[in-house]
Amino acid sequence: MIVVMQSGCAQADVDHVVGLIRELGLTDHVIVGTDRTVVAAIGDKRGVDMSALETSPMVDRIVPILAPYKVASREVKKEPSVIPIGTGGAAVGGQKVAVIAGPCSVENEKQLMAVAAAVKSAGAVGLRGGAFKPRTNPYDFQGLGEAGLKLLAKARSETGLAIVTEVMSIDQVDLVAEYADVLQIGTRNMHNFNLLIAAGRTEKPVMLKRGWSATLQEFLLAAEYIMSEGNQNVILCERGIRTHESYVRNTLPLAIIPAIKRESHLPIVVDPSQGTGHAYMVPAMSRAAIAAGADGLMIEVHPDPEHALTDGAQSITPAGFGDLMKDIRSISGAVGRSS
């Protein structure tokens, strides 16, 4: 941590800051510049709220030096993590780009089995589908619950696809973990710390979606919550952020891919369906994500988007998904990967 003093501070102000730093068990180091004095505090106290020093007399601001996350960081583990999903040998983070596809919501058996068969045949390794749905509007369809989970399990036995489905609440964790191969924590729950902890106590991989306005640091700290409970199998998922842009439902910031690769050993996948909100943009952004180095994709596929109960506007058809998989394979090859 660096404490930047205001210009014109007195020696007593510096001494006061030095005292506080020593009280925290850190070592101080004062540097008197031409215009400003700064005080460096040496040592690792990631759990202490050092920003409080900004209220000390004549302090201008506090600059943290250490990233607040540990086990998610590349400093602690240099080689990229590869997270196996399901029992069919699929994994996220290895040489092969992992494509997970399926409907936004599990609506009924016919819909789910049709999509599962189609995406499997086109090359997906995972099946997504919501049984518990976080809906902004309380009057909207809220998902089939356990009946939906049973349909997902059935689709797995028919296709071998790994099942990725959302858990919204701590009281659903055991139930969802019973059926799913990967527990998805949605964007609205990235800061639901009790849920992160509960997921961290299961043995299932967790697909953690970035919050709408989360920083990269907060995203990795959410992963750290899960990992610090003992579950190292976290897959990060970028799904778009809130900005002023209105031609998209969310702005999809793909530069987070090289940034995560630099900061962390965890794999990162991209959701171009949520990440744009419009079906017509999904192919372009799927290709871009792979080209930027993403380890996988989450794509919404529905046999009849016009009649989808949720997210029809951003769902592509099974035929569209088949075409897209060809593009994905071309791009994967061009960046030295397979899919």
Place this chain on the structure above:
Amino acid sequence: MIVVMQSGCAQADVDHVVGLIRELGLTDHVIVGTDRTVVAAIGDKRGVDMSALETSPMVDRIVPILAPYKVASREVKKEPSVIPIGTGGAAVGGQKVAVIAGPCSVENEKQLMAVAAAVKSAGAVGLRGGAFKPRTNPYDFQGLGEAGLKLLAKARSETGLAIVTEVMSIDQVDLVAEYADVLQIGTRNMHNFNLLIAAGRTEKPVMLKRGWSATLQEFLLAAEYIMSEGNQNVILCERGIRTHESYVRNTLPLAIIPAIKRESHLPIVVDPSQGTGHAYMVPAMSRAAIAAGADGLMIEVHPDPEHALTDGAQSITPAGFGDLMKDIRSISGAVGRSS
């Protein structure tokens, strides 16, 4: 809902949209303009995902006309709601501006009782203080839990202040409701729908903080979740949004006050501590919030901000709070209210 067709659409494209509208049980109304054809769909189907029609052939976009919330809206209830808090006769939403103050976290008995006495004597009607703390970093102080709730109850019996404290998870709702006068749902949980529902099933007023990047509509829909479970006592709280600005921790958008007053009958309070992140800005933004028509304030007060376990940077001292209450009273008077 208005369906805007692309230019150059054929009659068959319009007929297809008309068919989908009728299928939904709505009445269609086609308007052929000079450049564009639009199809209006008449009727109230707030629970249906009509945005899916954007995937229909030659549809350009969908424009919703009805606000998706009902019971929170001013259309349904014209007169402003006044929400009583605690047993001392305080309320939020009436002529008197309600000031709720206290430490970010309950740290120990001495700290809490000192702050409670000070803010009571300066004119606050509520005591805030976290027993369960949502912390971005898993290694940070997580709150005293039930022991903290007991201290808050003790502070209430000593001062008569209404207790406002956060509930983070559905399994804490009953426990927190046992001690608190107002259940606070934090910004990170505004989209935790299971928690909203659980709070909606209690009889305690709920202080609902706006999510970091929530729209006004999503904010009111979160209130609607609580209210549609039967609990009408929702107090909205603006606490800042994420933007590109870096001289603040959050950007505090006070224009939401007149907007909420126009859209909803619910009262709105402002948290200038979270809403700026810097103690030095709290007085100015407290005054501004009252001047803009806020029904109350949530302010972080700590006897020793430099040593606060959480949020020291944005906490003011009891002496500073005393000065601020004088300003708040002046501004309240200038806008025809008391405090």
Place this chain on the structure above:
Amino acid sequence: MIVVMQSGCAQADVDHVVGLIRELGLTDHVIVGTDRTVVAAIGDKRGVDMSALETSPMVDRIVPILAPYKVASREVKKEPSVIPIGTGGAAVGGQKVAVIAGPCSVENEKQLMAVAAAVKSAGAVGLRGGAFKPRTNPYDFQGLGEAGLKLLAKARSETGLAIVTEVMSIDQVDLVAEYADVLQIGTRNMHNFNLLIAAGRTEKPVMLKRGWSATLQEFLLAAEYIMSEGNQNVILCERGIRTHESYVRNTLPLAIIPAIKRESHLPIVVDPSQGTGHAYMVPAMSRAAIAAGADGLMIEVHPDPEHALTDGAQSITPAGFGDLMKDIRSISGAVGRSS
């Protein structure tokens, strides 16, 4: 400047950075922490692009310590600047809150004289009105040009109000300076450095509007451009930023007022018309701005907003302005100022 090295850097990496720092004529200071090494560079080289050092081997990032602006800063001039405007004794930045009001565009003589008389009588000290209009759409009304300037001058002779009007381009500077008392540089031109320089070479005060997405630092650097040409009379104007919010045309971040007061000696006024985009929000945000410490207001007033050629949606009527001035006086009094 602080150079933060990556963890695991070698001594040669540190030496390389030290070499670059010395090459710049700065003094280096290496601090070896428990996890990270940082190198402080001491000395004032505000004109050098030191961020380039981030490309050096094993450098994590660069943290600037000095603010890049000088003459606009409070370090250089402690007492607040008071900027006289017009010849009637009005000023911005003193004890009195300065209200500048008028139509978005000068449309014709009748409209302008009616508004000028009305705002003068209600207590305004300045008249705003655009003769050159920056319009997003090339097909929209572009202003009356010099004819508009002449009408403004006529309104000044009739009312004594100081004239504030926009200059959009370097070739208009002399012409506008001939008629206006204050040159306004609009939000779209805050980064038009040639225009800033040209305005800095006149002797007229400049009203500088913050860019839609400018940081506080960039805002003060734009002022610095004007001031470094010799013109110290810069009035800052906050008029809202671009965010994800859609219930407003812009989000008005009033916390910039205490931030500017801390960083700079320049006065700051607020434009609640542009800053919200909706007439119904203007009174609330005008009161809030004064309560937060603004030195003045810029308000759009039109005798017939429904028929305004520009910005009708955010214009209030002369009657509405009269009512608002009463509120502004109350709030000004409550914060120890007059208006």
Place this chain on the structure above:
Amino acid sequence: MIVVMQSGCAQADVDHVVGLIRELGLTDHVIVGTDRTVVAAIGDKRGVDMSALETSPMVDRIVPILAPYKVASREVKKEPSVIPIGTGGAAVGGQKVAVIAGPCSVENEKQLMAVAAAVKSAGAVGLRGGAFKPRTNPYDFQGLGEAGLKLLAKARSETGLAIVTEVMSIDQVDLVAEYADVLQIGTRNMHNFNLLIAAGRTEKPVMLKRGWSATLQEFLLAAEYIMSEGNQNVILCERGIRTHESYVRNTLPLAIIPAIKRESHLPIVVDPSQGTGHAYMVPAMSRAAIAAGADGLMIEVHPDPEHALTDGAQSITPAGFGDLMKDIRSISGAVGRSS
């Protein structure tokens, strides 16, 4: 345009709106819904400020239906525009992906010639380099001016590369047009309408960079300014937007590529250097842009980024550019293009 009335409006309110619509020369069409009445206004009045109707009694809001731009739209011209640049047969918008590379600033002859030769040999078709530099800080290097233009012209004669360089101000337009093959208008000037008009009166293609916080609509309207003066050769350039993200200098929203392709016939290129601010992200985002369908790239290349006078942090070396061109060729091939 659709006028949405507030619920509970009277017939007189609707009649008033109908009257205003007829006054504008538009045809009205009233639709009485179950909860709301809406009034459609039929006809094309793109130059009229219809948002003013929002101030009429009992009007809730105005919804525009027509896009405000015309000549830039795909409605007016279906086939994609191909813009020739320079005299060597290069073009932007055709089957071949156009790569334009070079230093941020022209610093001296040796630097420029070295970069020009290197990027030419690696496969670039254009040379970028600033002679007039828009610098946020008045104390920073401002460019070589005409001397820089002469060096660029010399580089063209040595390599045959098309020269792309920025024009900052109307008084530079003729001079820059004399030397350059493409006039670049930078992000800070996208709303400098006088400059857009001046560029529209030249015969040189214009590279128009999106403003930091411009909407897609404003971006196309800026192009419309240029085109409505007679110059149809506009190349759009996405270079990142301002958001809350801090691991990048700008957030690069690649979904604008499919959006522009849907809305407009103009070609779009991407600047991954400005668009991220960090050299290490440039290769990933260059690949992603091509995969998403970009027609070209603008890339900053410097022989010695640590000593660059401007933008060193985001410049790659000639060797790095050589490697990147191989990737770009692979990705171009994978999406059916060459480069």
